[in-house]
Amino acid sequence: MFIWHKNDVLVVILIYVDDIIITSNSGTAIHHVLQDLHSDFAVKELGDLSYFLGVEVLCSTNDMYLTQRKYVAELLNRTHMAETKPYTSPMSTTCHVSATERDKFSDPSLYRQVVGSLQHLTFTRPILSFSIHKVSKFMHNPLESHCQAVKRILRYLKHTISTRLFLRRSPNSAIQAFSDSDWAGDRADRRSISAYCVFMGNNLILWRCKQQFTVACSSIEAEYKSLADTASELQWLQSILSEIGLTIPTPQCYGMIILEPHT
Amino acid sequence: MNAEFDALLRNGTWSLVAPPPKANIVGCRWIYKIKKNVDGFIERFKARLVAKGFHQQEGIDFNETFSPVVKHATIQIVLSLTVSYNWQIKQIDIQNAFLHGALEEEVYMAQPQGYIHPQYPNHLCRLHKSIYGLK
Numbered sequence: 001m002f003i004w005h006k007n008d009v010l011v012v013i014l015i016y017v018d019d020i021i022i023t024s025n026s027g028t029a030i031h032h033v034l035q036d037l038h039s040d041f042a043v044k045e046l047g048d049l050s051y052f053l054g055v056e057v058l059c060s061t062n063d064m065y066l067t068q069r070k071y072v073a074e075l076l077n078r079t080h081m082a083e084t085k086p087y088t089s090p091m092s093t094t095c096h097v098s099a100t101e102r103d104k105f106s107d108p109s110l111y112r113q114v115v116g117s118l119q120h121l122t123f124t125r126p127i128l129s130f131s132i133h134k135v136s137k138f139m140h141n142p143l144e145s146h147c148q149a150v151k152r153i154l155r156y157l158k159h160t161i162s163t164r165l166f167l168r169r170s171p172n173s174a175i176q177a178f179s180d181s182d183w184a185g186d187r188a189d190r191r192s193i194s195a196y197c198v199f200m201g202n203n204l205i206l207w208r209c210k211q212q213f214t215v216a217c218s219s220i221e222a223e224y225k226s227l228a229d230t231a232s233e234l235q236w237l238q239s240i241l242s243e244i245g246l247t248i249p250t251p252q253c254y255g256m257i258i259l260e261p262h263t
Numbered sequence: 264m265n266a267e268f269d270a271l272l273r274n275g276t277w278s279l280v281a282p283p284p285k286a287n288i289v290g291c292r293w294i295y296k297i298k299k300n301v302d303g304f305i306e307r308f309k310a311r312l313v314a315k316g317f318h319q320q321e322g323i324d325f326n327e328t329f330s331p332v333v334k335h336a337t338i339q340i341v342l343s344l345t346v347s348y349n350w351q352i353k354q355i356d357i358q359n360a361f362l363h364g365a366l367e368e369e370v371y372m373a374q375p376q377g378y379i380h381p382q383y384p385n386h387l388c389r390l391h392k393s394i395y396g397l398k
Contacts, residue, residue, distance in 0.1 A: 014333045023345050023352040042358040049352045064346045123335055167346045203343040206336050
């Protein structure tokens with residue numbers, strides 16, 4: 001990411017190898033940048049943002065939709081799951097994927113390919129973070145049961161193929177973060193899983209689901225660890241926003257402490 | 264094929280030099296591709312010169328590999344700001360982006376098949392710019 005700031009004009013350039021997005025609060029500034037680039041490279045202008053890294057972008061004046069419909073359709077075709085029966089949830093609540101069963105999946109590299117493709121989908125699908133995190137843990141040695149979990153995700157994708165992430169103009173840029181964790185949900189090593197999502201104004205901008213490094217002895221401890229992860233992410237967010245030159249109110253962070261005893 | 268060769272020369276990708284002693288020579292070959300349009304008709308034939316990057320040895324002719332990749336979260340943040348503040352957003356594509364990379368290391372490549380200089384058949388191409396297949 002490159003940021004150019006002068007007086008009130010701001011230009012932000014995002015580079016993903018050879019895909020480039022330029023955004024600015026001034027149309028003439030964009031024009032100047034493009035002209036400068038033209039003098040050094042063979043540049044093809046693709047106009048307003050519409051398709052970036054497999055994500056379709058639908059813009060109107062006050063809002064923006066991000067969707068990976070094409071990407072999902074291709075993935076379903078590639079895995080021969082296009083005609084499958086759709087499912088309304090990505091994973092069963094009683095699903096316990098373990099690494100200790102005997103039935104190995106016959107084609108580990110196919111498993112890695114498909115799960116790799118799924119990971120790219122979390123870009124517009126926060127809801128898949130947890131289930132994809134689960135199946136990603138077995139890339140080195142996929143079992144038949146993991147393959148079943150992946151198939152379930154693909155069937156859920158078939159059900160939700162046109163789901164879109166919605167960004168709309170919001171009256172303020174206040175940052176709110178929500179954090180949660182389970183407690184010792186992994187039967188193999190009993191480490192807990194943290195999850196958080198961060199909103200800027202009305203828009204969801206960051207989310208993540210991640211296993212904690214150490215075992216928590218109580219649910220409160222797991223929740224605090226999750227809050228700490230969230231807070232460090234907010235720190236990064238604040239630094240990037242100040243680099244862009246935006247002043248925002250102090251972020252607010254919410255955790256969920258459950259006061260019922262666990263059984 | 265001629266077009267690709269001319270483009271590489273125009274870009275100043277390499278200069279012909281006498282082979283230095285003990286140089287690690289990277290091979291190269293032509294890759295051909297038939298480009299079809301949406302209806303399945305042949306649109307054009309494409310030739311691309313690629314270096315055999317697996318001949319390169321770390322520390323001798325490559326030190327670090329680099330590709331600029333932006334974090335997904337950063338994209339989300341910028342898109343959200345774009346919508347909130349009603350900024351303009353444009354997308355561009357750099358053609359042959361990979362070939363613009365300047366090389367710092369000394370990389371010697373064999374002359375491409377079919378385009379060997381008649382006067383200096385034993386000379387090598389000292390690469391100045393990156394080429395497909397290099398590390």
